[in-house]
Amino acid sequence: xxxxxxxxxxxxxxxxxxxxxxxxxxxxxxxxxxxxxxxxxxxxxxxxxxxxxxxxxxxxxxxxxxxxxxxxxxxxxxxxxxxxxxxxxxxxxxxxxxxxxxxxxxxxxxxxxxxxxxxxxxxxxxxxxxxxxxxxxxxxxxxxxxxxxxxxxxxxxxxxxxxxxxxxxxxxxxxxxxxxxxxxxxxxxxxxxxxxxxxxxxxxxxxxxxxxxxxxxxxxxxxxxxxxxxxxxxxxxxxxxxxxxxxxxxxxxxxxxxxxxxxxxxxxxxxxxxxxxxxxxxxxxxxxxxxxxxxxxxxxxx
Amino acid sequence: xxxxxxxxxxxxxxxxxxxxxxxxxxxxxxxxxxxxxxxxxxxxxxxxxxxxxxxxxxxxxxxxxxxxxxxxxxxxxxxxxxxxxxxxxxxxxxxxxxxxxxxxxxxxxxxxxxxxxxxxxxxxxxxxxxxxxxxxxxxxxxxxxxxxxxxxxxxxxxxxxxxxxxxxxxxxxxxxxxxxxxxxxxxxxxxxxxxxxxxxxx
Numbered sequence: 001x002x003x004x005x006x007x008x009x010x011x012x013x014x015x016x017x018x019x020x021x022x023x024x025x026x027x028x029x030x031x032x033x034x035x036x037x038x039x040x041x042x043x044x045x046x047x048x049x050x051x052x053x054x055x056x057x058x059x060x061x062x063x064x065x066x067x068x069x070x071x072x073x074x075x076x077x078x079x080x081x082x083x084x085x086x087x088x089x090x091x092x093x094x095x096x097x098x099x100x101x102x103x104x105x106x107x108x109x110x111x112x113x114x115x116x117x118x119x120x121x122x123x124x125x126x127x128x129x130x131x132x133x134x135x136x137x138x139x140x141x142x143x144x145x146x147x148x149x150x151x152x153x154x155x156x157x158x159x160x161x162x163x164x165x166x167x168x169x170x171x172x173x174x175x176x177x178x179x180x181x182x183x184x185x186x187x188x189x190x191x192x193x194x195x196x197x198x199x200x201x202x203x204x205x206x207x208x209x210x211x212x213x214x215x216x217x218x219x220x221x222x223x224x225x226x227x228x229x230x231x232x233x234x235x236x237x238x239x240x241x242x243x244x245x246x247x248x249x250x251x252x253x254x255x256x257x258x259x260x261x262x263x264x265x266x267x268x269x270x271x272x273x274x275x276x277x278x279x280x281x282x283x284x285x286x287x288x289x290x291x292x293x294x295x296x297x298x299x300x301x302x
Numbered sequence: 303x304x305x306x307x308x309x310x311x312x313x314x315x316x317x318x319x320x321x322x323x324x325x326x327x328x329x330x331x332x333x334x335x336x337x338x339x340x341x342x343x344x345x346x347x348x349x350x351x352x353x354x355x356x357x358x359x360x361x362x363x364x365x366x367x368x369x370x371x372x373x374x375x376x377x378x379x380x381x382x383x384x385x386x387x388x389x390x391x392x393x394x395x396x397x398x399x400x401x402x403x404x405x406x407x408x409x410x411x412x413x414x415x416x417x418x419x420x421x422x423x424x425x426x427x428x429x430x431x432x433x434x435x436x437x438x439x440x441x442x443x444x445x446x447x448x449x450x451x452x453x454x455x456x457x458x459x460x461x462x463x464x465x466x467x468x469x470x471x472x473x474x475x476x477x478x479x480x481x482x483x484x485x486x487x488x489x490x491x492x493x494x495x496x497x498x499x500x501x502x503x504x
Contacts, residue, residue: 190348191448191449193449227340228338228347228348228351229338229340229347232338233339233340235339235340262458262459262462266459266461266465268335268338268465269335269336269337269339271462283473283477287477287480287481288480291480294484295484297404298404298488301404301405301406
């Protein structure tokens with residue numbers, strides 16, 4: 001009932017939603033589901049497999065919120081009980097819909113796919129590693145492009161990485177290797193907590209890309225950024241990554257370099273100030289000049 | 303020949319030398335962090351951060367030693383400012399530095415057992431040691447534990463404001479050091495004040 005009402009509310013916002021989905025959510029939107037067992041001739045309540053529970057609130061807030069479940073899943077799911085063989089159905093990939101799609105041309109899905117295929121996620125793993133491993137089809141919402149709150153984007157995007165790298169069960173879906181301990185592997189990083197809450201994993205672990213807005217070429221650990229000055233400098237790589245969407249100007253009216261960073265945090269080396277630089281060098285110059293003149297006069301009057 | 307005065311006890315001399323040494327490291331590493339760029343940095347950023355942290359902590363310990371030394375050895379009496387007539391006395395000293403010194407005039411406030419600093423020195427040393435250094439240490443410690451700095455202060459990044467205060471004071475102290483070293487060449491001979499800081503006798 002609540003799902004139905006929610007669907008109605010959203011419809012009032014002039015967004016087209018499939019009312020058919022409410023039938024699916026009757027079971028898949030809850031941890032329990034009930035049905036009439038024709039053999040037992042009474043209603044039965046069972047627990048839903050937790051991996052098949054779909055959060056309807058997240059679903060109706062994500063990128064594909066207007067989709068009907070059977071847009072991606074088999075039409076045969078409309079009948080209950082579902083046929084077991086349906087579980088074997090192949091899932092569509094992003095390019096199945098987005099390849100050559102003019103409506104989403106800005107996202108450059110073809111380049112994203114190319115970067116993904118060159119990334120360790122693809123080259124080191126089987127074909128089981130698809131877009132859906134990171135981008136949950138039932139909840140994924142574009143963040144970096146739309147969200148002005150960088151901190152929220154950082155948390156959202158890092159949680160995507162952590163959904164595998166901090167979850168042994170999901171990690172072992174695709175590999176037998178032991179999941180590296182993120183904290184231990186980053187012990188070399190000073191102020192670890194501050195770094196983890198101020199930048200996304202992909203700032204250091206992906207190659208900078210000019211053609212896509214969010215880099216997808218995740219590299220091997222030996223190629224990860226370890227040189228502090230890559231970010232802690234006026235030519236900070238963060239301007240080509242996390243702040244790519246806001247990097248419309250390199251210096252603010254107050255003279256700070258990489259000013260868009262300052263709306264959220266501060267990075268030593270990257271946010272030096274032109275006016276303070278000029279002022280301090282001028283003061284230093286005047287003092288040195290004063291000392292030299294004083295010294296010369298002292299020598300001459302000796 | 304004027305009578306020699308034993309003005310700088312061992313602890314003061316050791317403190318002063320260590321303080322100067324640590325401050326130079328802090329200045330160098332601080333500059334390397336502030337002006338870090340790939341390929342042009344003298345000390346690598348990560349090395350600068352570690353060195354800056356260690357020397358910063360050591361300098362803070364030295365400051366505590368200085369405070370306790372001043373409290374319990376009597377050296378603190380030299381840092382007491384008599385505010386009445388301070389501007390007049392400081393002006394007199396300023397005129398000596400800018401005019402009198404070239405006319406071979408005697409300093410208006412010669413060093414004695416009772417008066418280690420002239421009025422300008424006294425004021426600047428008190429500001430440096432009791433205002434600037436504590437502020438530098440407080441902001442430095444805050445940057446050492448950035449998780450405790452408020453995220454936003456007056457709509458600006460708390461870390462940014464803390465760092466701005468830290469580097470502005472650091473710069474001011476660097477300028478003080480430059481002037482301090484030059485003024486030390488204005489003793490009886492250009493090296494006499496430096497020798498005093500080694501053997502303790504003025």
